[in-house]
Amino acid sequence: MAIRETRSRYEALGLSEDDLRRLHYHMLRARRVDERSWILNRQGKAAFVISCQGQEAAQVGAAYNLRPGHDYLYPYYRDSGMTLLLGQTPRGQFLSLMGKKEDPNSGGRQMPGHYSDRALNIVTASAPVGVQYPQATGTALAFKMRKEDGVVLVCGGEASTSGGDWHEAMNFAGIHDLPVVFLVENNVYSISTPAAAQVAGSIAARAEGYGFPGHAIDGNDVLAVYEAAREAFERARSGDGPTLIEAKTYRITAHSSDDDDRRYREREEIEEWRLKDPILRFEKYLAENGLLDEEQKEAMDAEIKAEVAEASEYADNAPFADPEDVLTGVYAEV
Amino acid sequence: MAIRETRSRYEALGLSEDDLRRLHYHMLRARRVDERSWILNRQGKAAFVISCQGQEAAQVGAAYNLRPGHDYLYPYYRDSGMTLLLGQTPRGQFLSLMGKKEDPNSGGRQMPGHYSDRALNIVTASAPVGVQYPQATGTALAFKMRKEDGVVLVCGGEASTSGGDWHEAMNFAGIHDLPVVFLVENNVYSISTPAAAQVAGSIAARAEGYGFPGHAIDGNDVLAVYEAAREAFERARSGDGPTLIEAKTYRITAHSSDDDDRRYREREEIEEWRLKDPILRFEKYLAENGLLDEEQKEAMDAEIKAEVAEASEYADNAPFADPEDVLTGVYAEV
């Protein structure tokens, strides 16, 4: 009975079993790439790691709605779950992580997590938090002007809503009913600052003040995220305007490899959230629905781990960027 | 019957007949000063005029709650109705208008409308729209830190909510329950841009998203404004935090003496709003309540006009700022 009800849930969402497997695959793959990054960091091969761990459901559930190379993505630094889903590779991630010449995002110029992919319409990401929001509205406006059905997905953490850029973009999107989906991955912390000292009221509730819908959803439930995002994408595609989604989730790792989170949060809190791990949770769902047994899981994981190991090895052996590379490519040629 | 009802309105607000007369006086005085400014402009004596006309009720009704020299005011360029009420003088206004040395706001440095008065806690105003909001929250925070009962009133037009500063301040005020009152004088236009192209959704409705109350009120009804502001000031004084008030009003004049509003709005629209003039409306209310007859009105007006004429004359004869004044006062002495 319980099973039938949950099964009907994904069916109601129009998802096939294959879709479910892909959602699972992409979450797990992102996690494994991330885990490997920390090992490389401990080995002294990666100067800086910034993680997606804990946020894979929010990322994969939302980005699953994107049509790569058609819609646009403005990811933030934790969104490797999105960029991998769209077509970036573990190799690429590790090349970037180690500042290698072949880094697909920036040729070794940017820190890891600053994604960019012209072919996939992943717009070059930056470090100043929040700048992506006005840019995303501009990209959406271009779609609207040309009467195309493209959608722009723009993402950030909950602290990215504190700066003016978020608001200016929300207002602009509301005025012109732009085809843009705002995804806020509220993972409770901004480095050390808890959401209570960061956000007054409610992020999701703010959308109403701009005249469009906002939804606060369980960001660790990949189907809930997919559902909210699908609705938002449909709204955008049909010209009805923007949607704000606040995915409530949690940052399982420290802010980055430079951060020591014992200064500001209790271990128990993290342990509690580990129990709500979005991947374990989805695996349980799949198992309950007879879509995943231990063996299948092991097989998929083994495949992913092999890919990750190969990618990491490749990147490790790849050449560093040349010193003089720092000098080139300041201006595009007229 | 109708009269008794309206009378009980001001009594319920705790206003005496004397209060009503003062409200009327301050609105009318602000208007007359403003009208005179345009004459000086046409005479070639004032290079630039920016008006309060049409917004006197919003300004006087709100600022009537301020304790001069104790609470703080961050006015915007139209708020002469507020600064005059607090104790600035018509003389001061005209001295500023003509860039005279005695200009109390800036010694001839700033354009008219950039109010400043240390003794009255009117914080030096600027031209970049919206910068006052974060500043006001800081001033409110100082009150809170010292456990004092001071309140900060900060004002702007509806377009001042479009920039990031407004949002950052709203969020901060909400997080810390700061004793600040946000007054947005929504006069429908930002220079030429109508509110529909400026504001998505509703300004007042946004307060909820920050966790504090927002009220959209009839900004041409001085008692309605007074009422909303009084409640907001009480909330702030008793430590309950901020309030947002959106006073719906209308800019009767062009944006400034540099603007030709025929480019973007119909004369009929202005005429319609002239019928809703806040001063006429309040005079009607007072008359209906037997608090003002033609004679009293004429007497008050004559007194104001005499003061205005004298002030204008004084300012006209006052010396210009010295050229070298431009060089002094860049740094405060250590």
Place this chain on the structure above:
Amino acid sequence: MATKNLLQAIHEGLAEEMRSDDSVMVLGEDVGRAGGVFRVTQGLQDEFGPARVMDTPLAESLIIGSAIGLSVNGMRPVAEIQFGDFITPAFDQIVNEAARFYYRSNGAWTCPITIRAPYGAVHGGGLYHSQSIEAWFCNTPGLKVVAPTFPADAKAMLKSAIRDPNPVLFLEHKRTYRLIKEDVPDNGHEVPIGKARVHREGTDITVVAYGLMLYTALEVVEKLSGEHGIEVEVVEPRTLYPLDKETILDSVKKTGKFLVISEANLTGSVSGEIAAVVAAEAFEWLDAPVSRLGAPDVPAAAFSRPMMDYFVPSAEKIEAAMMELARY
């Protein structure tokens, strides 16, 4: 070909680009029905509609940020900042974002936006409608900063800016909008970004100036020629960043004396960089101190007329600086 002032020339450049390329659009505060506070965009909304000539909210970071996003998705936006003084909220989007799209993505993404901003002191403008904002931006690799002075140059350079795959900040001195008229070619006239212009040949002193100061300098220079036989070579950078060092250095090497004039507060203005280049690379040719003239180091021009007039470098001060060099 018709005779036009700076404002008309810029308007025409915009209109022509919009006619020839559908992806060119204008956005900014009050650029639509009102045609901009200076009327540069007047009539464009009638011709191209409210989407391609869009009134934005009062939010400069949004204006530039959305222009960036538009450019990413096939458009060629020309963003107007109503007054240069109000470009500050967009500082992040300009210097940290637009200027770096190309470099940080290793050449994958370009950011072909143009940002028009009126600058310079004007009567009645006061502290916040007067600033010379060049120096804030002339240290940002990836960005180009142009400040043409004459109408024909301005029109041609605006077109170059719009067609440039890089972000270009296009500065217009407010007091020169209607100052002179000159023949402005209808189409096809090209002025590349990055090339200075020698307005007048001379053998005694090299003067670099732009904007209102260029006009004042050109007047003073004629007077000096007539009254004292001093022949000053006048170089207008036109592009402030990256600088056409060669033209400036060639001139100094000929004259041996150098003065750079800018209306900005002297200290930290772009004249420092220009003077430093001359002092480093033309040292052996110099017969006199590398001289600079600018406004005093106070926030900006004041509202009150006498103060404002005292603030802006005057013809007298410019003449004195030249005479001092000539006598050196």
Place this chain on the structure above:
Amino acid sequence: MATKNLLQAIHEGLAEEMRSDDSVMVLGEDVGRAGGVFRVTQGLQDEFGPARVMDTPLAESLIIGSAIGLSVNGMRPVAEIQFGDFITPAFDQIVNEAARFYYRSNGAWTCPITIRAPYGAVHGGGLYHSQSIEAWFCNTPGLKVVAPTFPADAKAMLKSAIRDPNPVLFLEHKRTYRLIKEDVPDNGHEVPIGKARVHREGTDITVVAYGLMLYTALEVVEKLSGEHGIEVEVVEPRTLYPLDKETILDSVKKTGKFLVISEANLTGSVSGEIAAVVAAEAFEWLDAPVSRLGAPDVPAAAFSRPMMDYFVPSAEKIEAAMMELARY
């Protein structure tokens, strides 16, 4: 008196000012429990409570704007910008607001705020945790910009900054936080804003440098003295705006040769202004071109180590520049 590195000295300066003046407070991102990403404010929240050491939202314009408002109402806020690169959203509040409160109100309102910002290239920092941001601010009358390098100076100057009635931007080079330790006086040691420091007397060349470049220069200079008998006078401005011209000019007039080194992208950096001052006011004493050294004109240091190391001016490059001057 104890031996402290730069980071500890700044921490101590803050703590002492907070102890002696209740109105001094700290606000910024993660300055509270976490003690700041560089740990400069570590322990302060425990001692002074969460109101006086306040974690703000991630909103730099708010941080500076609210600091201004606090200062207006009796407080002496010290605002921390987490990385200098992220000061850009606060640009408006700094240059158009804080710097002008005094001037625009004709002396009625002061704005005694201090803004601390770590700057400079650091390994692993990449384009956005590396910038030298000085030049953006060293043209803003009303603002003071200080960039002390040595721990004792930094502590004393931070105190001067906090007590100053004007807004002061206090720059800290990240790579020098833990580079050296020196004796740092406990209390009472004063270093005024606006005075340069001569680190080493010399007769052959004057070198101006600050931050990491100062350390590198001081090393190179010893080498040159030992190996070639070239004696370089090293001047540290400490305050970048307004500049202590006198100390610099006195030195150049003695040595006749001048080099200014800054880690910033060369073009448009503060070294241009410094060089221009020398070229104008010490011209007659100069025996060689006014020289400058800086990073190449690219956006900022890259993440990848080889690129980053190539970006920052190295000891070799500095030595070469000095040798060229010496041989001139």
